[in-house]
Amino acid sequence: MGLTTINGLPAHPLLIHFVVVLVLISAILLIVAVCWPAARVRLGLAPAVVALVTLVLVPITTDAGQWLKDQLPPDPLIDAHAELGEQMLFWSIAVFVLAAIWWIIHSKRFTEWRADRPSAPVWKVIMIAVAVVSVLVAAGSMVQVYRIGESGAKAVWSDQIG
Secondary structure (H helix, E strand, O other): OOOOEEOOEEHHHHHHHHHHHHHHHHHHHHHHHHHOHHHHHHHOOHHHHHHHHHHHHHHHHHHHHHHHHHHOOOOHHHHHHHHHHHHHHHHHHHHHHHHHHHHHHOOHHHHHHHHOOOOHHHHHHHHHHHHHHHHHHHHHHHHHHHHHHHHHHHHHHOOOOO
């Protein structure tokens, strides 16, 4: 097990705030970079870097969540939350990979290389496909982080309020 406590408190509830914010920021940065060419130039590598930091924090946070789950009595709401949380890694990988691909295909070297090739229509189709998939994956990651948060709140507060 990795990081499980911070100053004697379970690390998961503390780390999750970073993950939620970073998932949303990386998704928004990816969408902005894909949909707004002027912003893509100004953002540069930022969407991929933020997505990479998110990708690093997600397994640390889920590991801390698994440790916390093991400390608590069995609960189907916690099990549902943990199952959804495990899926966030796949979304984070996809956002990172797409942000990196988007940056690469718009880099100066790649653009120059592509300009020497006669297959411009093929590249246009590829770039449109990457753009569409990027927007869908970014939106999906935001929906997933909401679903995980909602299930976590239900697991924590279902016995407290009502």
